[in-house]
Amino acid sequence: MVSNRFDQQPPPVNIGEIARLAGVSRSTVSYALSGKRPISDRTRQRIQQVIEDRGFQPNASARALAHGRTRTLGLVFPTVSRRYTDMQLDFINSVVDAAAAHDHDILLSRSDGEGDDSFRRLVGERRVDGALLMEIRAPDSRVEPLVRSGFPFVSMGHTADTATLSWVDLDFAELTAACVRHLGRLGHRHLALVGRPRELYDAGYVPALRGRTGFLRATSELGLTGEVHHCGDDADSGQAVVARLLDRDPRTTAVVTLNEAALVGLYRGLGLAGRSVPGDFSVTGVAAARWAEAVTPMMTGADVPSDLMGRLAVDLLLERLDAPAAAPRQHLLTPPLTPRASTGPAPDRN
């Protein structure tokens, strides 16, 4: 046993100690802290003084046990996503900040539902008051057990149960459709969709699915051809998909992309294929502004408002916690296309 600077663990001050030193009862200290009943100025000041002297801070576990609230929210990612994407990172960030603004903390968990240890700890052991489900899929194994147990949650993305659950989502169908219409107006007749990795579709990842639906519907409504392509979440895959889509339909003059991580590679691939953007090829889609602006020429597209979404999700969840009986609410967002420099008139082909 080596002696070191960690030895001097200070005695943990508790509310009883404060009460004793201030010459009052524990309940008085508690009420002085919560303000839930009137305390004379004199006593309050004395208590305040002692609290500051001893640096007292109420123990969170005790408080949670007595009060029934942990003031902690769970942020639950499915295990399929091995790595977080940039967009998810933004969410984590905004969720942490939004929660902090309400004196809440965020507990991170990667789990798929009931069978999962982490999930059990989170909801079963009541480590958190509510959960935020990231990367929602349909069906999503996390949803059913939560609904059944009445555990409060908000999902990022929505499944079939639109009206009975609380969620925040981007209207991917409408966003891709808007991209298609934009390209249609510019005269493009042969489009391609650059989607997310095949695994996500197989896993029922909703945004990807809805994006595809919107794309197919819009192209068919406008009488355009539209080929759908999967694409890995990385630059190399983006580069590779260009060759595939030009091979599948050489007439293609524009793409709509839902894959921001592949964007850099997409441009690289187009360069290699001898297509210049936006001269003879247009690119648009849905991505964080940061990605859209990282490429040259910068991409025209719908910017994902991660910050807003994180904040809305936290607000919705806290709302549920405060009023469990109130009707669930939803936010379906449709950010406008931000015009940049990656789309132009379809090249002449006669």
Next chain:
Amino acid sequence: MVSNRFDQQPPPVNIGEIARLAGVSRSTVSYALSGKRPISDRTRQRIQQVIEDRGFQPNASARALAHGRTRTLGLVFPTVSRRYTDMQLDFINSVVDAAAAHDHDILLSRSDGEGDDSFRRLVGERRVDGALLMEIRAPDSRVEPLVRSGFPFVSMGHTADTATLSWVDLDFAELTAACVRHLGRLGHRHLALVGRPRELYDAGYVPALRGRTGFLRATSELGLTGEVHHCGDDADSGQAVVARLLDRDPRTTAVVTLNEAALVGLYRGLGLAGRSVPGDFSVTGVAAARWAEAVTPMMTGADVPSDLMGRLAVDLLLERLDAPAAAPRQHLLTPPLTPRASTGPAPDRN
């Protein structure tokens, strides 16, 4: 008050209920769960049965209060880093997984130390058993209060107190030096360092500082010129820094970069400046393999082992928790340069 599916909150089962149904005392149930004292097979089975029937799971707050351990670790980012970098994302991921492997959860916090609400909740209210400090700086306002209070923590990156604290770090000085020596062997005489954003240096961000030191020492030892440049954490800044460094010393034929997010832009800038990699310009540095492999030609460099580092940090912290009196330990990692395609002999200049 609208009625909905959330109304049916099931009565929370507790250990007393289980004891009653199994016809034993609460302590017996507790011991059956923990295995801390022998239980007859018959009783254990009966208890087990009831537990499964009612889906009982011990309440985490109560357990934490009684046992003095929350089984939660805090992951603390300073507020300066507005967004997480890719590397930090990898850490978050690996830390969450490593913690989960030991039945622990991760609480996220953005805070700079004592004055901070989030920090107070975390350590003051004892929401977590220990903390992992990300993005350590020198001086770091989070360190002193923690040391003073004897709160267990491990930092990613190390400050002056090398031997008395627990930390995991990359030997940035040695890594940049290795890059310089590599370039020196290839005949390059005029180098530049592409660093991190100026704010990080100003904030005393240690990896950035040590990287600079190693670069300057190695270049001077080898009689090479070496110019240091700050660079924002994004592609555009990477592109911009190329112009700056070629302007400062037009003889420059190689760079060492510590800035992975700027890498794509760095390549783009070199292309615009008419330098081909590795024909007439070499690029090397420290970055996650994913980034090094995202560029063409792929970057030769030291790959950051985020996964390993996250795991080591969690192990170190749990070690501290189990044996607070043991001497602190450290891991200083020096991953080897992975040869790829971005470095070559210095171009002839006569």
Next chain:
DNA sequence: ATGAAAGCGCTAACAC
């Protein structure tokens, strides 16, 4: 305006 006391749900020392 304040105090006493009964929990919150669990663990563990102390019986037997």
Next chain:
DNA sequence: GTGTTAGCGCTTTCAT
């Protein structure tokens, strides 16, 4: 091998 009981540190009725 099992039960009894006293906490863990706080909140909140119920008294006064």
